[in-house]
Amino acid sequence: SEGGRVRHLQTADGGVVVERLQRFDDAARTYSYSISESPFPVSEYLATLKVEALGDSSAKVTWSGVFTPVAGVTDAAVEELFSGVYSGGLDALRGNFPG
Template sequence: MPTASSVIEIPVPADQVWQLVGGFNSLPDWLPLITKSEPGEGGRVRHLTTADGGVIVERLQTFDNVARTYSYTIEQSPFPVSAYLATLQVEALTESSAKVTWSGVFTPAAGTEDAAVEALFAGVYNGGLEALRANFPA
């Protein structure tokens, strides 16, 4: 099963980063790719709209506010994958810096190249975390 991940350090306290990314419905607040997020099922599902009009439906699987992490699956998307499970985690490196990890595992659809799909998600994760860091100018 292919995996993709990205890690970034941000020079602010982990709790401050988590305050921005920790809400399951907060993607439009920091991820330019996502322009709209509508909650469903009491906040366990998010209906996302991408900048190009695409629709993605994701389901929250685990959430731990103390450990500053959550995992989610994709129920509907334009991506050629199934069995997708991603995790977003914010860890304290020091009192004034954080490490953010965004990772996922998935099964590419038949006929797609594992490397191409992995690059797609790595690109989303890398670009997303760079956009996140831009919210915290040094």
């Protein structure tokens, strides 16, 4: 919605995630988004994806995030959660580019 700046996702267990595009730089091949609603135990979440060319037919994608865990949740627990999210997302992206 909002011209592509907001998207609503549904998790496998029915949770809703609302993301808002914060920055987009086509020339630098980077964008950042925040999460305004989710079942995740964090606040102040901001993630950035960056694509760096490694040659004519390869690239490096970096996906990083910063966040504040909610009370009672450790940094390590949330880092493990998002590490899984990022790994799964990057594996799915890699699957779109066989070879």
